[in-house]
Amino acid sequence: MTALPSLRETLDAHGLMAKKSFGQHFLLDLNVTRKIVRLAGPFDGRAVIEVGPGPGGLTRALMESDAGRVILVEKDPRFIPLLSELDDGSGRLTIVEGDALHVQEAALVTGPTHLVSNLPYNVGTPLLIKWLTGPWRPHALTLMFQKEVAERIVAQPGQSAYGRLAVIAQTVAEARLAMHLPAAAFTPPPKVASAVVHLVPRSDVPEPSVLKRLEQVTAAAFGQRRKMLRSSLKSLGGADLCDRAGIDPDARAETVDPAGFVRLAEASIL
Known part of the structure; x- marks a missing residue:
């Protein structure tokens, strides 16, 4: 060279x-x-x-x-x-x-x-x-x-x-x-x-279906990041979705860690 x-x-x-x-x-x-x-x-x-x-x-x-x-x-x-x-x-x-x-x-x-x-x-x-x-x-x-x-x-x-x-x-x-x-x-x-x-x-990457839903959940949550998740995720289940995932519905997207968003994605598929 x-x-x-x-x-x-x-x-x-x-x-x-x-x-x-x-x-x-x-x-x-x-x-x-x-x-x-x-x-x-x-x-x-x-x-x-x-x-x-x-x-x-x-x-x-x-x-x-x-x-x-x-x-x-x-x-x-x-x-x-x-x-x-x-x-x-x-x-x-x-x-x-x-x-x-x-x-x-x-x-x-x-x-x-x-x-x-x-x-x-x-x-x-x-x-x-x-x-x-x-x-x-x-x-x-x-x-x-x-x-x-x-x-x-x-x-x-x-x-x-x-x-x-x-x-x-x-x-x-x-x-x-x-x-x-x-x-x-x-x-x-x-x-x-x-x-x-x-x-x-990582070795523990979620299934493709979960990753696809993760993109949708994060798009909704961060698209209205000033709002509480009960509002920004309303089209995906809102407060009920948050409850199923064990996430505070009054939380805002910027406070939820990646693991929390994975739980939201998984719960939205159920």
Whole structure:
């Protein structure tokens, strides 16, 4: 990998710039991308999927790691030739041109698989929900988001950032903030800071039917977060639903922990 030109030189050689419509902000500092990969690993020969690799800053660090395979999912066709230059001939690198929201990960890889990505800002949350609640579940996820989104993922009950995303993420995985990055670390610099979240799926994840209902319950509860649950959940059973779940009907959504919301979801199915 040391013989490769710098990322900035590669971008210039290909005449490539970030597309605002794709939410692209490139991380070109290999010291930073290597640190992210260290936080995500060790991989112990397991496969890694990277979404939105762009010019390949994170990809270079992944190819230096102990990952068995590195599978790239890139929507922007401009970057496919550039990413192909990172193939070292070992057969470890696979490049998939496509939209990660619609990609079937199980068709790309078998066995325990890590997700390590600097996610495009405009699809970061939908992708996280897909991976946490869908039929395919990764071994671990190390993902970069806008700082505000990252804080919402790890927020605790009673905090202003606590909401649907925290409940769903923490129901399915152990989540922690692993790293903060200033806007100046990116090219072009976004208007906000970023942060890396590391998530490890739990062994006691609720059934798919419960997760689906959890999305509905949290949408109703946090859609009217200033109201008591007896009011915000009225369409799902209101006070009766809360009583069945052992939750105070006069409580507000922001005070109920993820386990409480799971009980509400389960009770709403009965």
